[in-house]
Amino acid sequence: MSQKLLEIHNMTINVGKFSLKDINFSMNPGDYVIILGPTGCGKTVFLEAIAGLRALNNGALFLNGKEITHLPPECRYIGVAYQDSLLYPFLSVKENILFGARARKMAGDPAILRRMEQLAEAMRINHLLDRYPRFLSGGERQRVSLARAILTRPPLLLLDEPLSSLDQQTRHALQDLLREIHATESLSIIHVTHDFSEALQLGKRMIVLHDGQVEQEGEPLDIFYHPATEFVAKFLQGENLIPGQVLSQLRFRENK
Numbered sequence: 207m208s209q210k211l212l213e214i215h216n217m218t219i220n221v222g223k224f225s226l227k228d229i230n231f232s233m234n235p236g237d238y239v240i241i242l243g244p245t246g247c248g249k250t251v252f253l254e255a256i257a258g259l260r261a262l263n264n265g266a267l268f269l270n271g272k273e274i275t276h277l278p279p280e281c282r283y284i285g286v287a288y289q290d291s292l293l294y295p296f297l298s299v300k301e302n303i304l305f306g307a308r309a310r311k312m313a314g315d316p317a318i319l320r321r322m323e324q325l326a327e328a329m330r331i332n333h334l335l336d337r338y339p340r341f342l343s344g345g346e347r348q349r350v351s352l353a354r355a356i357l358t359r360p361p362l363l364l365l366d367e368p369l370s371s372l373d374q375q376t377r378h379a380l381q382d383l384l385r386e387i388h389a390t391e392s393l394s395i396i397h398v399t400h401d402f403s404e405a406l407q408l409g410k411r412m413i414v415l416h417d418g419q420v421e422q423e424g425e426p427l428d429i430f431y432h433p434a435t436e437f438v439a440k441f442l443q444g445e446n447l448i449p450g451q452v453l454s455q456l457r458f459r460e461n462k
């Protein structure tokens with residue numbers, strides 16, 4: 207059997223009055239997994255635990271078969287991009303993209319500089335390399351943030367609502383880009399969103415979280431048509447997608 211990329215065994219995390227309870231999860235290399243759920247259900251805590259920013263109260267994490275439960279974030283080499291692109295305002299686009307490489311003393315390596323240029327072209331930001339973040343649009347900032355997160359080819363990319371502060375047109379363009387780079391860069395992605403139509407556009411697999419627990423797991427469309435619990439049914443009903451619209455969105459995805 208092939209090696210799992212990520213395995214989570216009985217993960218429990220208590221933060222204040224909230225608990226992420228006894229999560230079991232695994233993914234294969236190349237998977238694009240969506241974590242969907244309402245505000246406050248624990249999506250960010252889930253990602254932060256994988257990134258190493260939250261300690262577990264119970265359970266264990268494995269990356270490529272190696273236990274990482276107690277490994278600090280900088281030793282996990284996991285890429286992360288957030289809703290707010292969190293670019294350094296005093297660094298140019300080029301310097302922002304190279305930031306992680308600089309921390310790992312790779313920024314002067316000609317291979318990394320070539321990789322940065324090739325990525326900037328793939329992300330359609332090669333004309334922006336000398337600009338500073340305050341002179342970029344929201345969509346351009348997110349492209350830079352994604353390029354920075356994947357520059358050093360992380361084994362896993364974590365996306366925490368990276369598109370939710372963008373207007374609809376920019377969001378759709380970035381969804382196309384994410385689909386493209388997932389394939390061309392052979393990325394493994396966990397993408398947190400509370401937007402089911404985004405899940406439908408991007409993920410082959412989806413986990414619905416509710417109050418710190420996995421409520422349902424499966425293919426997005428399958429979950430839409432066969433919600434396992436009343437909560438999932440009501441949550442997806444709230445998306446106001448009628449089945450015809452769901453199918454047309456899927457056709458859009460398959461035609462791409």
Ligand SMILES: Nc1ncnc2c1ncn2[C@@H]1O[C@H](COP(=O)(O)OP(=O)(O)OP(=O)(O)O)[C@@H](O)[C@H]1O
Pocket residue numbers: 221222223224243244245246247248249250251252400
């Ligand atoms: N440091 C903390 N102290 C106390 N409670 C916390 C802390 N961090 C997070 N929480 C709580 O944990 C719960 C889960 O938070 P989390 O940020 O993971 O939710 P989320 O699903 O990502 O929500 P959203 O979609 O709004 O970003 C929330 O109730 C939040 O208030």
